[in-house]
Amino acid sequence: MPATAPRSATVVAGRYRLLDQVGSGGMGSVWRAHDVRTGQDVALKVLGRHGSALLARFVREQAVRVRHPHVVAPHGWAAEDDLVVLAMELVTGGSVADLLREHGPLDPGTAALLVEQLLMGLGAVHGAGLVHRDVKPANLLLEATGDGPPHLRLGDFGVAAPVADRRFTTVPGAIGTDGYMAPEQARGAPPEPTQDLYAVGRVALELVTGLPPAGQGDIPSHPLRPLLERLLVSDPEQRIATADAALRLLRRLPVPPPDGPPVPDRLGPPPRRRRTTPTGPRDPVDWPGWLAVAALVAVVAGCLWVLLGWSS
Incomplete structure (x- = not known):
């Protein structure tokens, strides 16, 4: 959580302008916020206590600038006090993890569509010279499409790294989530796109079976x-090499x-933003209260009219 928890x-x-908290994660809390410059509502990830590891994740994530319909990456950052x-x-629309938790295994067509969209997003990420390193259902966000086909967005680039950059490799530790990491990634190998593709295989098998790794x-x-x-080939040299190659195979099936x-x-409408005046917030009109006052005034006026009539 943030060092000083922000208030709505x-x-x-x-x-x-922070509206309401909609989630939390390893880096801190996630808020729905209103961008007063653009007039749009955005997701705002609020950094938690600023340890060196967390700051390193922040620096990596804020540097990602991949624009693609199946990727959601930061488009700005700001700082004020702490x-x-x-x-x-x-x-x-929540995440693929939510979908699996509520519905279990998905039908083949929906599973294939989600995998296709994930591979398209990863193609853009890899084309930008990055390896995501944490592909898993919780990081696969969904647009709220109602009864229409799902629309997947790959998110959370907190541990993304440049391709084969040994500065982002920790040995004997491993970067990623147990079960979704490729065997060589779990051993601390430098980042390579094929590691993300192994994770796609684990995610796809989860979509098909409803079972985690x-x-x-x-x-x-x-x-x-x-x-x-x-x-899902253990040897990275034998694994399918690129997201584009995986897409071509998928589309032939x-x-x-x-x-x-x-x-x-899953979020619903944002909290009502109260109008403000120079003296502060202005609450909505309390019509029942005003009607009660008006009725009381009418009764008093009627009584006075009767009394005055009698006196004359």
Whole structure:
């Protein structure tokens, strides 16, 4: 959590008005905020206590500038006093982790569509010279499309690193999430795009079976099996090499149209922003109170009229 927890309605750096907290993570809390410059609502990641490791993650994430329909990356940052924030697009449909938790295994068409969109996003990330290193369902955000096809956005670039940059490698530790890391990544190998592709295979197998990596066994008979077999190869030299190659293979498979569950808006409307005047906030009109006052005035006026009539 932040060193000083922000309050709703706090304005950070004269630009971002915090509306409500919508999540939390390893770097701190995530807020829905209103950008007073653009008039748009955004997601604002508020940095927690500023240890060196957390600051390193912040520096890496704020430097990512990948623009793609299936990627959500920071588009700005700001700091004020002890608050440091990253601003990015607001995605309101939750994550693939939410979808799996609520619905279990997905139909082949929906699983294939999500994998296709993930590979498209990773193609843009790898094309920018980066390895994500933490591809997992919780980092795959979903637009609120209702009953329409899902729209996936790859997010959370806190541990992303340049391709094969040994400065971002820690040995004997490993960067990533257990179960989704490629074997060589778990051993501390330098970042390579094929590590992300192994993680795609683990995610795809979870979409198909509903089971997290710890519970996954052999690849079942499934329309996506030929792709999974090429992604989940222990030897990186034998694994499919690029996101584009994986996409070409996926698009050749006999996959039915998606028939998956709806993706609702999980955040709902933002809290009502109260209007302000030079003397402070102005509350909405209390109509029941005003009606009671008006009725009382009418009764008093009627009584006075009767009394005056009698006196005359």
